Amino acid sequence: MLNHIIGRLSLGGLLARAVSAAALLGAFGGAASAVTVPILVADVDSGRVIYSQAPTDPWFPASITKLMTTYVALDLVRQGRASMDTLITISPNAAAEPPSKMGFKPGTQLTLGNALKIIMVKSANDVAFAIGESLGGSIDNFAAMMNDSARRIGMRDSRWTNANGLPDPQQWTSARDMAILARALIRDFPDDHDLFSISAIQFGGAVIPNHNGLLGRYPGTDGMKTGFICSGGFNVVATATRGGRRIVAIVMGQPSARERDVKTADLFDYGFAQDGGNGPGLDALPGSSSAAPPDMRPYVCGGKKVPAIDEGPGAVSASATTAAQLVGGAAASSPSLALAAFSSPGMRARTLPPRAPLQPVAVWIGRSPAEGQQILAQQAAEAQAAAANVRAARLEAAKARREAVLAKRQAVQAAAKEAAAQKQAAKAAAKASGGVPRSASAYTSSESASMPEAKPGKGLTKAKDAAKPAAHKPVAAKPVAKPVAAKPAPKPAKKAAAKSDE
Incomplete structure (x- = not known):
């Protein structure tokens, strides 16, 4: 479902409709607004537009923001207000920025030259934040410098609030503005263009490849920068050179890094097949009617876990078939047909060739290696x-x-032993008492003068009866009998009484 929706947003719906790519719209269900993802292809030298759709619509830039950060930094060097050896300090706020990042400790210092290489390859948010703080005095001041530079070079649709492109609802740009920025970087700083084509950096024992999946895969690619946040999708500003001609392509709002890379490569193929002098200039593109960028989060990320890095992996394998080949060469005369090829089964399954061997550039912290x-x-x-x-x-x-x-x-064991000892002592005390004391016995000696003579077979019963308390029943007083001389008890009764005492 996600691929279907995004396919309609991008170039995938053109084959079925056979309409102009510029009219491509995708509906986000129900009452949601229709959205067209920004795409632009232009000739770098002339500034002429080769193809565009929604070129001035506002869009969340993500890490392609770092191109604007780099422009301001290089401009300060050009003015003599900084140098490539200027030390950039990682503050606690910079160190706290979320990934992608280098993870430097607060207080770590590195040169501006190394910092720029790191943000172009690793897209490190902590380092970009530190560049802004160190060169601008604060992020707010540096953002003001970004906005001033953007207006000066002709960017009309951009608003900058931070130096690294992390999500901010108040920060956006457009495909047209990013094409203007790319041209300005190439024009104003020709000696620094290698900064945008580094395939990998090496820091200590770690080799970190560039997130740009076109470098080393699409012939002639020589820059520039990728970016991803859920609200903006997968974006890229890319340049490529063929036969002495350089083209810039901007692709935004893609659902994956692979689709972003493949579509950009196909746009390069189409652009190099065109005459770069026939389209309107970048300055002539009309403004957008949209007041703010759409939030692509529900359609790009949905309920899925956000990728661990802010760029996503580049394409890693496969076919060298081009858009023009898939449409039988019609791409040379028809942008609609060329871009419609994106929806064919062959295109959807296609990825770029394997990456060429990396050529890491060393970076370090401190003033020197x-x-x-x-x-x-x-x-x-x-x-x-x-x-x-x-x-x-x-x-x-x-x-x-x-x-x-x-x-x-x-x-616990000591308590158990103590309890057992107390129990044993209680048993021993009970045994030593001998049971019921003799004075409390219910039986009386047969020699007692007050006992009536016992008869054979009845002595035990009468003895038990004598032990019962007299208070249970009131007994009427009887006349005192005359004393009778006691007679010796019969031998059988004496024998019975003795037996009861045992």
Whole structure:
């Protein structure tokens, strides 16, 4: 469903409709507004437009913002207000920026030259933020410098609030403005254009490839920058040179890095097949009726987890078939037919050829590679010591836990022994008491003068009856009988009484 929606937003719906690519619209359900993703192809030298759709509509730029950051930095160097050796400091705020990032600690310093290489290849948000803070004094001041430079070079549709392109509802640009910026970077800083075509950087032992999936895959690609946020989709500003002619292509709002790269390559194929002098100039494109960019988050990311990096992987394999070949050469005379080829099954399954071997460019922190190595060695030693301290603390905590468990177990065992000893003592005391005391016995000796003579077979019963309390029943007083001389009890009764005492 997502691919179907985005396909209608981009160039995929053209084959079925056979209409002009500039009229392509996609509906986001129900009452939502129709949206056309911005696309533009222009000749760099002349500034003439080869193809465009929604070229002045506002759009969230994501990390292609870093091209504007780079323009301001290079312009300060040109004015003598900074140099490529100017130290950029990573502040706590810069270090706290979300990925993509280098992860430098607060207080880390690196030269502006290395910082620019890092943001062009790694698209590091922490480093771009630090460039803005260090050169502008604050991000707000640097954003004001970005806006001033944008107006001066002819960008009419852009508003900048930060230096790295992280989501901000108040920051946007347009495809036309990014084409103007690309031309200005090439025109104003010809000695620095290699900055945009670095295939990889090497920092310490790590090699980090460029997020631009066209570099080393599409012949002639020599820049510039990719970007991704959910609200803007996958964007790219790319340049390529063939036969001494350079073309810039801007593709925005794509659902994946692969589709962005493939469609840009096909636009290059189409552009190189055209005469670059027939279209209108970038300045002649009419303004947009849209007041603010659309939010593509529900359609690009939906409920999916956002990619771990802000660019996404580039295309990694496959076919060299071009758009012009797929439409039998009709692309040379018909942009509608050429762009309609995007919806064919062959196009949807296509990716770019494998990337050429990387040629990493070394970057470092500090003023020089030697100083950078010393800093890295010191940081490695500190990290090793910190890891050792963490391990020692964990072992100590584990030992404390074991001792606490053992102490608790011993306390439970001691309490159990104490309870058993008390129970045993209670049993011994009960046994020593001998049961019911003789004075409390319910039986009376047969020699008692007050006992009537016992008869054989009835002595036990009468003895039990005598033990009952007299208070249960009132007994009427009887006349006192005359004393009768006691007679010796019969031998059988004496025998029975003795038996009852046992």
